Amino acid sequence: MLLEIGIGGYTRKRRSGASLKMWRWFFPKARIVGLDIEDKSFLDGGHIQTYLGDQTDPEILRRIIDEEGAPLVVIDDGSHIPEHVRATFAILFPLLPDGAIYCIEDIQTSYWPARGGAVDPKASGTSMDLVKDLVDGLNHEELLVEGYESSYTDRHVKAVHCYHNLVVIEKGDNVEGSNRDTAAHTFHGSNDDPAHDDDEGTP
Numbered sequence: 001m002l003l004e005i006g007i008g009g010y011t012r013k014r015r016s017g018a019s020l021k022m023w024r025w026f027f028p029k030a031r032i033v034g035l036d037i038e039d040k041s042f043l044d045g046g047h048i049q050t051y052l053g054d055q056t057d058p059e060i061l062r063r064i065i066d067e068e069g070a071p072l073v074v075i076d077d078g079s080h081i082p083e084h085v086r087a088t089f090a091i092l093f094p095l096l097p098d099g100a101i102y103c104i105e106d107i108q109t110s111y112w113p114a115r116g117g118a119v120d121p122k123a124s125g126t127s128m129d130l131v132k133d134l135v136d137g138l139n140h141e142e143l144l145v146e147g148y149e150s151s152y153t154d155r156h157v158k159a160v161h162c163y164h165n166l167v168v169i170e171k172g173d174n175v176e177g178s179n180r181d182t183a184a185h186t187f188h189g190s191n192d193d194p195a196h197d198d199d200e201g202t203p
């Protein structure tokens, strides 16, 4: 199942559902599900099923999964408001199976106050702030922060792909163990001394 949040077209029926139809063309055997805050039920039929609701409402997101199964692909192309993007991710990501991918479109709103973002690229609470936390979490087993406890996303985000205005997050097991002890053993030199490069792939 593929779930797209944000069906588009607003009130213009004939323009609605372009991306759902594109996904149906790309994945002819898949169930294509859309969620929108506007009623798009006129698109229902064949492999396409729409739901009416807010992307931050856990009830509708859980209902979709109960009725349609867990999605292997999620595309968040809804409000693009960072608070919504983060809330939707927090609800949906734990419900996805390993191997699923979660895409956040138009993540540039992270930098736009008029869309709920912040001018400071390092501001907290934005969509990109979430993404940067996920990137750090990829190396959670290497962190030397005393008392650090890994989060759910630390352990279940396998990869984060960042593109212009688009982020793709892969779900999977991210508990591999650290090579810290081996690395500490073989790393004798300073960072800028090529004579101390080792051949074991350690820093």
Ligand SMILES: C[S@@+](CC[C@H](N)C(=O)[O-])C[C@H]1O[C@@H](n2cnc3c(N)ncnc32)[C@H](O)[C@@H]1O
Pocket (backbone or CB within 6 Å): 004, 005, 006, 007, 008, 009, 010, 017, 018, 019, 020, 035, 036, 037, 038, 053, 054, 055, 056, 077, 078, 079, 084
């Ligand atoms: C950018 S359009 C989606 C375009 C579509 N995915 C496409 O590529 O053709 C955004 C859609 O998100 C919907 N939307 C806005 N806020 C929403 C929310 N809080 N929950 C669900 N859908 C929302 C809008 O009604 C609109 O249809």
